[in-house]
Structures are given as C-alpha cells and as structure tokens.
C-alpha cells in the first residue's frame with residue numbers, strides 16, 4: 001500500500017484505536033523502557049498513533065523535557081492532540097509529518113522512537129536515516145516491528161484462513177506488510193552503532209471473540225477486511241469465530257504476539 005493509503009486507513013482506525021487489551025500501549029511502554037529517556041530530554045515519537053510511546057516517554061522526561069509526536073494520519077494527530085489536552089500532558093505535542101521525510105532540525109533530539117510503523121513504509125531506509133539526523137551525537141533510537149502480529153487461537157489455522165480467503169479475493173487482498181523486517185539491519189545500514197535487537201513474545205487476553213474482532217478493525221487487519229467483498233468478509237468473520245470459540249477459557253480469549261525491538265546510537269557522542 002502507498003504511504004497515503006496507510007495514512008487514510010489509520011484515519012479510519014484512529015477513533016477507537018487499540019481497544020480492550022491495550023496491545024500497542026503495553027508494547028509502546030516496553031520500547032520506551034528499552035530506549036530509557038532521562039528527565040529533561042527531548043524525544044521525537046515518529047508515527048506516534050494515539051501515544052503508546054508518547055505518554056510513557058512524557059512521564060519519564062518530566063516537566064523539564066519534551067516529547068513531540070508526529071504521524072501522517074490527520075485522524076491520529078487530531079485524536080492524539082485531544083488525548084494530550086485531555087490528560088493535561090503539558091510537555092507533549094502532536095503534529096502531522098511523514099516519517100520518510102522528517103522536517104525537524106538536525107541533532108535536535110536526545111531520543112527517537114518509532115513503534116509498529118517502519119514495516120508499513122515503502123521507504124523505511126529513508127525514515128531510519130531521518131531518525132539518525134534528528135538525533136544529537138550519542139542520542140539513542142528505538143524501533144519496534146511485529147514478527148508475529150497479535151493473534152488468538154491456533155495461529156497456523158488462523159493464518160491458513162486469512163490466506164485462503166485473501167486468495168479468493170484476488171492479489172490485492174493477499175498483499176501483506178513486511179512482518180519480521182530486519183529492523184536491526186535497517187538501523188545499522190542507516191549509520192547507527194551498537195545496535196541491539198531484542199525479540200519478545202507477549203500474551204494478552206480478549207474478553208471474547210467479539211472484542212478481538214473489534215480490536216482488529218483498528219489495526220492493519222482493517223486493510224485486509226476493506227479489500228473483501230461483503231459476502232467474503234462475513235464468511236471470514238464466521239469461520240474465524242468458529243475457529244476461535246473453542247479457544248475461549250473462563251478468563252477469555254488468549255492471544256500472543258511476537259515483537260522485534262531494535263535500539264541503536266548515533267555515533268559521535270561523548271566517549272564514543
């Protein structure tokens with residue numbers, strides 16, 4: 001999908017983004033922990049969405065620091081600005097910007113974050129080089145990408161269902177983003193040093209299949225759904241629910257995700 005098509009898709013996802021289990025919120029906080037912003041620092045959160053990284057980063061840098069969230073989706077930026085105002089987060093702002101063509105001053109940030117977005121971009125290399133330029137020498141960047149997207153039930157059976165339905169809808173429906181992209185290699189190629197890659201599995205529990213379905217409509221899954229004719233979408237939903245119902249326990253519907261985090265440093269800082 002093109003950059004503008006992704007932005008338009010996320011406009012439609014923005015209102016009820018990431019409901020029920022807070023999957024992006026949990027993993028955004030994890031990325032912030034790995035990048036470890038310090039009190040008083042300036043942080044750029046690229047493709048900030050509804051602030052999964054921005055809010056924990058704002059807590060860490062405190063009133064003497066600042067976090068600037070940028071995203072290409074107008075809907076996300078509007079909602080994020082409202083969230084920032086609603087929470088009274090005085091040290092954060094939101095603005096519209098393409099991650100692949102950042103218009104921020106060179107060396108103006110101590111930390112750059114980018115969670116769950118590089119794999120959507122046609123030119124992630126440009127984005128990574130922009131992250132490097134945005135950082136001061138010695139500044140640190142952290143990115144995350146999905147290796148296995150959040151999925152309940154039997155992952156292999158669900159993947160087969162996605163594949164078989166997509167193939168019936170035609171080649172456009174079968175196109176997928178670059179899951180498992182080499183985020184560490186991307187940072188190294190862009191010029192980051194000391195690149196460290198961590199891969200983690202995370203577990204979440206949806207209340208039921210309906211909650212999972214609602215969650216998927218606020219994520220990239222929606223791109224797949226919107227390419228299906230109405231009858232095939234309904235067939236997909238029914239077959240997915242039939243596969244998932246046996247997996248529901250007294251606690252709910254368990255789901256897992258596998259995420260790759262990569263952290264690197266702009267060379268040239270003190271002691272480097």
Ligand SMILES: C[S@@+](CC[C@H](N)C(=O)[O-])C[C@H]1O[C@@H](n2cnc3c(N)ncnc32)[C@H](O)[C@@H]1O
Pocket residue numbers: 003006007010011024025028046047048049050051052053070071072073076097098099100114115116117120121220
């Ligand atoms: C899966 S969401 C992740 C949002 C947030 N980082 C999080 O972890 O919840 C992907 C986000 O990337 C944004 N995005 C996609 N392509 C972009 C681009 N080229 N520049 C800026 N933002 C982009 C979308 O608008 C969306 O908000």
